[in-house]
Amino acid sequence: MSSQVRNIDDALATITEHWQPHRLASVNDYDVKVVKIQGEFVWHTHPDTDELFMVLSGELTIQLRDRDVTLGPDDVFVVPKGVQHCPKATAEVHALLFEPKGTVNTGDAGGEMTSQLHELA
Template sequence: MNDVVSPKHIAASLTEHWSPRVVAELDDSFVKVAKVLGSLAWHSHDNEDELFFILKGSLAIEMEDRTVVLNEGDTFVVPKGVRHNPVANEECLIMLIERKSTLHTGTEVTAKTRSLADQLRPV
């Protein structure tokens, strides 16, 4: 993966919601994009931080002690161990940067959980 990519265009081309795709690798991290709508699932990543960057639209990240609302161009890092639930009231395009060891929905497994193999599929 050593090509020029447009995360926004790749995210826009996705046909499934909440199904991130790896678009680049950076040391021990993946850069992923996703098209999201509705609620993902309450979950946490015990050993990894998770960076959200909004490519288009708006995303709320619910946490037990607060909710942050991110708009296009905004970035927020959910610290490791913090339970959170991303929610998009309208379709939203996001970019994520997270360690390669980060499980999509942490230890929670739902119908929206995607394996690393799914996330590595060609776009």
């Protein structure tokens, strides 16, 4: 990806489906992804990496086996590697994700919600 200014709102405006992350930028071996979230995802883990969620708008609940974590705009939460989690949102949420390149959105769960990483135009 070339060095260029990227606008988060413009990037989000191009996303038409929920749970389909799009690469906004790359930093070393990490991808910065934008995503629209609504509904409930699948329970999954990322055995080899932490996952950072930053909510831009809306309210996101990250269900953990021992508690729920609720994030609002400008909140950040890191799900530690190997921790089973399930994001959900009653209304649409706009978020940034920070993950190592190649991280699959459904982690070890796979299934129909697994997305290929989309590139922004």
